[in-house]
Amino acid sequence: MSQQKPHSVQTTGHVWDDDLQEYSNPLPAWWLMGFYATVVMSIIYWMIYPAWPVGKHFTTGFNTVKYVNDKGAEKSWHWNTRAQLMKDMNDAEQMQKPYFDKVTAASFEQISKDPELTSFINSAGKAIFSDNCAPCHQAGGQGKVGFFPNLTDDDWLYGGTHEKIQETIAKGRNGYMPAFKEVLNNDQLDNLANYVASLSGEKADAAKVKAGDALFHGDAAACYYCHDNSGKGRQVIGSANLTDKIWLWADVPSQDSDEKKVEVIRQVIANGLNRGVMPAWETRLKPEQIKLLSAYVYGLGGGAK
Amino acid sequence: MFNFKHEWIEKNVGLMLIATMIAISIGGLVEIAPLFFIKETVEKVDGVRPYTPLESRGRDIYVREGCYLCHSQMIRPFRDEALRYGHYSLAAESKYDHPFQWGSKRTGPDLARVGKKYSNEWHVQHLNDPKSMVPPSVMPRYPWLLTTALDYSDVAERLKALRQVGVPYSLTQGEYDRNVKDFGADVAKMLHIPDAQKNLIAQAQAGNFDGDRSNVSEMDAVVAYLQVLGTMVDFSKYDNDEFVKFR
Numbered sequence: 001m002s003q004q005k006p007h008s009v010q011t012t013g014h015v016w017d018d019d020l021q022e023y024s025n026p027l028p029a030w031w032l033m034g035f036y037a038t039v040v041m042s043i044i045y046w047m048i049y050p051a052w053p054v055g056k057h058f059t060t061g062f063n064t065v066k067y068v069n070d071k072g073a074e075k076s077w078h079w080n081t082r083a084q085l086m087k088d089m090n091d092a093e094q095m096q097k098p099y100f101d102k103v104t105a106a107s108f109e110q111i112s113k114d115p116e117l118t119s120f121i122n123s124a125g126k127a128i129f130s131d132n133c134a135p136c137h138q139a140g141g142q143g144k145v146g147f148f149p150n151l152t153d154d155d156w157l158y159g160g161t162h163e164k165i166q167e168t169i170a171k172g173r174n175g176y177m178p179a180f181k182e183v184l185n186n187d188q189l190d191n192l193a194n195y196v197a198s199l200s201g202e203k204a205d206a207a208k209v210k211a212g213d214a215l216f217h218g219d220a221a222a223c224y225y226c227h228d229n230s231g232k233g234r235q236v237i238g239s240a241n242l243t244d245k246i247w248l249w250a251d252v253p254s255q256d257s258d259e260k261k262v263e264v265i266r267q268v269i270a271n272g273l274n275r276g277v278m279p280a281w282e283t284r285l286k287p288e289q290i291k292l293l294s295a296y297v298y299g300l301g302g303g304a305k
Numbered sequence: 306m307f308n309f310k311h312e313w314i315e316k317n318v319g320l321m322l323i324a325t326m327i328a329i330s331i332g333g334l335v336e337i338a339p340l341f342f343i344k345e346t347v348e349k350v351d352g353v354r355p356y357t358p359l360e361s362r363g364r365d366i367y368v369r370e371g372c373y374l375c376h377s378q379m380i381r382p383f384r385d386e387a388l389r390y391g392h393y394s395l396a397a398e399s400k401y402d403h404p405f406q407w408g409s410k411r412t413g414p415d416l417a418r419v420g421k422k423y424s425n426e427w428h429v430q431h432l433n434d435p436k437s438m439v440p441p442s443v444m445p446r447y448p449w450l451l452t453t454a455l456d457y458s459d460v461a462e463r464l465k466a467l468r469q470v471g472v473p474y475s476l477t478q479g480e481y482d483r484n485v486k487d488f489g490a491d492v493a494k495m496l497h498i499p500d501a502q503k504n505l506i507a508q509a510q511a512g513n514f515d516g517d518r519s520n521v522s523e524m525d526a527v528v529a530y531l532q533v534l535g536t537m538v539d540f541s542k543y544d545n546d547e548f549v550k551f552r
Contacts, residue, residue, distance in 0.1 A: 014312055051341030053342070055340055056344045057343060057344070057345075069544050070546075071544055072543040074550070080549070081382045081552065082548060083549045083552070085382040085384065107485060131389050134439075135439055138440075144437075147427075225523065275516070277424035279422060279424060283317055
């Protein structure tokens with residue numbers, strides 16, 4: 001401003017404190033044109049998209065979105081984000097449909113033999129698994145001892161066939177074991193814990209193992225009723241296999257002494273379990289997604305024939 | 306002829322203030338006020354009910370701990386959000402929220418439909434120590450929720466305050482009967498303010514959210530609240546485009 005001659009620019013005409021004045025510079029023409037262009041644009045926008053409230057409704061604009069809903073009905077609505085979402089979902093579904101159709105139609109055996117389907121399952125399954133399963137079963141499906149089962153070993157509480165995995169995902173599961181401190185005394189709990197430790201080859205007190213054996217197969221504790229005479233569990237009811245050195249609730253592997261190993265087993269027997277809750281996913285995921293996920297989980301390495 | 310002069314406003318700070326307020330309120334009025342009159346704003350849908358006393362106290366703790374600073378409760382109608390979080394949020398689903406917890410920042414995931422997605426036990430462990438469940442998580446730990454007994458002495462007063470701003474909790478027999486009609490007898494019982502404490506304790510006992518039945522902890526309340534988020538509307542009852550017509 002200092003280079004300009006003071007009187008070549010008009011002032012707004014206000015004078016404050018005797019001589020304080022304000023220049024009145026017109027806006028540059030390019031800026032004004034831009035401003036008017038936005039005004040014109042907004043009028044065009046109002047004609048295309050929902051814009052102005054009118055009483056209890058609003059102007060909807062001329063633009064429309066066409067989509068097909070889950071009942072197969074073709075719909076056409078004025079443009080709005082919800083209708084646009086329906087269209088976006090439709091478009092993406094169309095692209096995935098050939099694969100999902102194959103997944104739905106094929107048997108699990110056919111899926112595992114088809115390299116194209118297998119690679120689809122590995123990529124789509126990973127996305128679904130990460131969003132829904134990984135918070136509990138961890139990113140690689142390795143689970144968390146004490147909380148959530150490992151999906152990559154070949155030990156399955158409820159069965160590791162494709163069909164059983166599918167059932168578990170869709171319907172969910174509820175783990176339960178009574179608290180035996182209600183019916184057994186401390187010595188009996190000790191004996192049982194030693195016996196259970198011995199089942200998977202952990203070091204245990206021989207005399208206590210013998211007494212525990214009798215309790216396990218007798219009617220006082222009746223462990224055999226759920227865990228089977230062999231101690232290998234029954235997948236129909238989800239009771240654990242106690243003979244395979246794989247632990248979910250009692251964190252045996254990370255204990256550094258034999259006494260502590262027996263103690264963590266004793267804790268589980270004494271306090272029982274009312275946990276191991278697997279949510280039912282059939283309300284969140286579509287049947288074809290659950291089938292795909294079953295194949296993915298099976299493929300993590302632990303699937304059983 | 307009325308001769309307006311710029312000078313009037315520039316020389317009168319009171320007039321300037323009023324004119325400024327009028328100018329900036331136009332934007333808000335044009336964008337917000339019509340929503341109160343447009344009849345499609347809040348969708349017509351079954352199942353949305355006010356929170357039970359326990360859930361409501363859990364929500365208070367959610368607000369107290371500032372969960373909304375990192376977690377939104379607003380699933381927008383975009384494909385990526387639909388795939389990850391589920392059905393987009395309806396206005397009707399937060400009509401009893403005062404204040405709503407839509408949030409504006411997602412450091413963590415959206416929680417609008419986290420209800421029933423994970424087990425109670427997962428929530429307890431995760432709130433206690435998030436990294437133990439989700440190793441890369443940056444969420445802070447909230448270990449005091451498990452060890453702090455829930456203060457429910459004023460729960461009735463809190464529900465009364467919500468009733469004051471239009472949430473249909475009942476104080477009188479007439480209001481109770483209205484709730485039976487609107488929400489069914491089971492829900493109506495939970496919304497009856499005179500029974501609030503009794504209902505809170507009963508729900509915490511029955512739900513056993515924190516895995517310890519011997520007391521009602523803050524964890525009980527928070528998990529009860531988290532487990533109901535986004536579960537009130539049964540979307541399987543509706544076509545998947547049912548709520549398009551409300552926009």
